[in-house]
Each structure stands twice: as C-alpha cells, then as structure tokens.
C-alpha cells in the first residue's frame with residue numbers, strides 16, 4: 587500500500603463504530619472514493635478539519651489494491667470551508683444539493699478532475715454573491731455535460747431536423763423535438779407537481795432564448811458565466827426543464843431538494 591496525497595471535497599460522512607467516520611470524497615486525482623477515517627471522533631485535534639460536507643481538504647490516504655473499495659484516510663487538512671456559503675441557508679442548501687447530485691450520479695473511482703474543478707468553481711461562484719438559482723442551473727448543465735448526458739439542443743431527436751422552430755423539449759428522450767415529432771400535446775399543461783411521472787414523455791415548448799442560453803453554457807467555462815445575464819422567462823423555463831431532467835436521472839428525490847421545496851427555496 588502506498589500513501590497518496592490529494593485535494594478532496596467531502597460529499598458525505600457517517601459515523602462508524604465508536605470513533606471512526608466513513609466518508610465519500612470527491613478527489614482531484616482519483617475521482618470519487620470511499621474512505622474510512624479511524625479514531626477521528628475521539629481525537630478531533632489530530633485533524634485540521636471537522637470533515638463537514640462540501641469542505642475542501644487535503645487528504646492523505648492509503649490506496650487499497652484489492653478487496654473492496656474502502657481506503658484508509660490518515661490525514662485530513664482543511665483547505666477551504668466556504669464560510670460565506672455556510673452562513674446563508676439558501677447557499678448552504680444549494681451547496682448540499684450539488685454534492686448530493688454528484689454523489690448520486692457519479693460512480694466510485696470514476697476518475698476525472700473536471701468534476702472536481704466544477705465543484706470548486708461552483709462553490710466559489712456561490713460564495714461570490716451570485717444568484718444561487720443561476721449557479722444551480724449552470725452546475726446542472728455542466729455536470730450533465732461531463733457525464734455525457736447533455737441534452738441534444740440542435741436537432742430534433744426523432745427526425746434529426748436541424749434547429750427546428752418552434753422547438754419542444756422532451757425529458758425522457760434527452761433533447762428537443764420539432765413540431766411534427768412532439769408527443770402528448772394534450773398533456774402540455776399538466777402541472778409537474780401533481781404527477782411527475784405522467785409528464786416525462788411529454789414534449790413541452792422551449793424558446794429559442796433558452797436554447798441559446800443552453801448552448802452558451804455548454805461552450806463557456808464556469809468562470810466566464812459568472813456575469814452572464816438571464817432574462818426572467820429564460821430562467822423560469824430553464825428551471826422547469828432542468829428540474830424535470832434531473833428528476834428523470836435520479837431514483838429518489840435528494841434530501842436537499844425536499845428541504846428546499848419545504849422552505850420555498852427551490
């Protein structure tokens with residue numbers, strides 16, 4: 587076993603036996619890993635971190651070669667606690683949503699510094715005072731892009747017609763439909779809250795402004811998107827599309843989403 591040092595975001599922790607903690611970490615160099623931090627709960631002073639979710643840490647761990655995917659983490663040093671995000675219940679809830687979404691959608695040991703960088707940029711973005719909703723929409727789109735799930739926004743997913751006008755978004759097919767291929771028109775006005783599963787097959791209208799924004803996000807770095815302005819109608823449409831799209835890719839509703847809905851934040 588060899589010791590390895592890397593930067594890592596804490597995705598989730600859980601107490602284990604009397605003094606240890608089991609954690610899911612998203613590391614810069616090895617993607618998502620599972621680790622056990624032994625003796626941490628009886629000797630907090632040994633660690634420079636309280637192992638709180640979404641904090642950024644430098645960790646030292648012994649990579650397990652065989653027999654399971656639980657690595658032994660022997661050092662955790664806090665690098666960034668993102669205090670500005672923690673001080674505000676709305677920003678804190680969105681940050682929790684980001685890590686829960688990553689933890690849910692990313693497989694263990696699926697490597698890639700891009701998702702680490704996306705988390706890092708997004709927590710900085712959230713700390714900057716930018717609208718948490720806008721930050722969330724950009725995060726969702728970028729994450730879907732990195733996971734190969736970015737919706738098709740240039741051609742009809744059924745007949746391949748380029749840039750159809752008008753366009754309709756279909757969540758279950760992961761892209762846009764032209765007027766001729768759209769489905770379930772009768773249900774276009776069905777409110778999402780009543781029966782989410784019933785409307786997933788529906789293609790609902792999506793404006794050119796929203797499609798242009800999706801393309802802009804796809805092409806740009808998160809840092810460049812900090813100052814981007816979003817018209818209210820585009821913001822609302824994006825929220826409708828992306829929330830349905832996220833729900834479609836998750837088995838269960840995330841705890842942070844349940845909380846934010848209860849608080850009227852999401």
Ligand SMILES: [Zn+2]
Nearest residue numbers: 742745764767
């Ligand atoms: Zn078509």
